[in-house]
Amino acid sequence: MxxxxxxxxxxxxxxxxxxxxxxxxxxxxxxxxxxxxxxxxxxxxxxxxPSPAPSPSEEDVAAVESIEVSGPVGKEPKVTFEAPLEVTTPTSRVVDEGTGEELAEGAQVTINYVVIAGKDGSTSGSTWETKKPESFTLGDPQYDLLNDRLIGQKVGARLLMASTAMDQTIQVTMVEVTEAKEIPxxxxxxxxxxxxxxxxxxxxxxxxxxxxxxxxxxxxxxxxxxxxxxxxxxxxxxxxxxxxxxxxxxxxxxxxxxxxxxxxxxxxxxxxxxxxxxxxxxxxxxxxxxxxxxxxxxxxxxxxxxxxxxxxxxxxxxxxxxxxxxx
CATH class of the missing domain: 3.10.50.40 (Chitinase A; domain 3)
Incomplete structure (x- = not known):
């Protein structure tokens, strides 16, 4: 599934x-x-x-551009926006391009992320808080929202995205790539x-x-x-x-x-x-x-x-x- x-x-x-x-x-x-x-x-x-998602509208792009991100790479960022934030399809922007190794399909990447509820700006999850980064293989279809957005970026990149969660609410996710590793x-x-x-x-x-x-x-x-x-x-x-x-x-x-x-x-x-x-x-x-x-x-x-x-x-x-x- x-x-x-x-x-x-x-x-x-x-x-x-x-x-x-x-x-x-x-x-x-x-x-x-x-x-x-x-x-x-x-x-x-x-x-x-999988069927490709529709392209973001001008309103979707403007909504994500309006989100403010502050704080240095390597630390949990502060993400603020005027709630409720709405998008009609997954919409993203690169906040920082990163300076490390380029990310290629098939590499195992490790990420930190914080998830914020679009309806009220409350934080619903953070790997910085739990100190448990998440790893996955670039190209894994279970991560289809991240694959194309991260392939070609570099370690250290920070990606901001608004999308619809499994409960059909809008969530804002700030992802930072901390490591990339080639595995057999x-x-x-x-x-x-x-x-x-x-x-x-x-x-x-x-x-x-x-x-x-x-x-x-x-x-x-x-x-x-x-x-x-x-x-x-x-x-x-x-x-x-x-x-x-x-x-x-x-x-x-x-x-x-x-x-x-x-x-x-x-x-x-x-x-x-x-x-x-x-x-x-x-x-x-x-x-x-x-x-x-x-x-x-x-x-x-x-x-x-x-x-x-x-x-x-x-x-x-x-x-x-x-x-x-x-x-």
Whole structure:
């Protein structure tokens, strides 16, 4: 499921994906499944591009130009305007261009931001206050309001934007890019011979996107299956970290329900904020590894239907662990 919102800003979950309880057959997962003599084949295809937002009107541009920003780069700014502030479509302006490294698609950027309610000018969230900057991959469709506005800018840039929040109110967001880092796009390390009888994984040569085949006679496990396919040489992941991953998720019948590969960019999220099968399966693995997870329902969504995932479903994931850092 895709949100046309400002990143995960102001209470929009950072990882708005199946793992957090938001599965959807039209977000990244193609829903495609094929049967063969070897079993059920799970493939993912690119998701449709979102429709572009309308161009801001002269009134929208004037409204954002009227917002005053004061304070130095690196500190929480003071943002003031005459309330209520209204715009009809996302409208932005660059307050400071930045002097650091240029921001390119695929880079992992870290931002601080403050969110102000357009109706009364009250602050509804600030990473400067919580001391918890947010990181994401430029190009991730979940951050579609920031991608085009930040690509080509530089570290240190400050972006001011007014847009409609998920609750349909207008919010003003001041974003500052504090860091940019290039990370791998796929797992790199030593191939591991998997245990016989498990779902098999074939990787696209250029992208590393997996195709998963579930054997026709495969029996649902009662316990979590964690099978390394590639062992990386990075640090060991802990449950309290935020991880950046590429992943694909399938049902045992071969239905694809979610995939970061189909969205085109890795995804970052706190490991302690996802389903138990992920928390328990990824913790202890090394950065750079690729892991096959077969998650029984009691470590997934249990007896609850979740979007494209039926109740009591066993889930199969292929996960490339690209980075892990303090949450």
């Amino acid at each position: 895709k949100h046309r919102t400002t990143a995960g800003l102001a209470a929009v979950a950072l990882a708005s994906i199946a793992l957090t309880g938001c599965a959807s057959g039209d977000d990244g997962g193609s829903g495609n499944a094929a049967a063969s003599s070897d079993g059920n084949v799970c493939e993912v295809t690119p998701a449709a591009e 796009t796929r797992a790199e390390g030593t191939a591991v011979e998997p245990e016989a009888g498990l779902p098999t994984v074939e990787l696209a040569e250029e992208t590393g996107q997996p195709t998963v085949t579930i054997p026709a006679d495969y029996e649902e496990p009662t316990e979590l299956v964690v099978e390394p396919l590639i062992e990386g040489d990075g640090a060991e992941v802990t449950k309290d970290q935020t991880v950046t991953v590429q992943y694909a998720g399938c049902l045992l019948d071969g239905t694809s329900f979610d995939s970061s590969w189909s969205r085109g960019t890795p995804t970052s999220f706190p490991l302690n904020g996802v389903i138990p099968g992920w928390t328990n399966g990824i913790a202890g693995q090394k950065v750079g590894s690729q892991v096959l997870l077969v998650v029984p329902a009691d470590q997934g969504y249990g007896d609850q239907e979740n979007g494209a995932i039926p109740a009591n479903s066993t889930l199969v994931f292929v996960v490339d662990i690209l980075e892990a850092k303090a949450a």
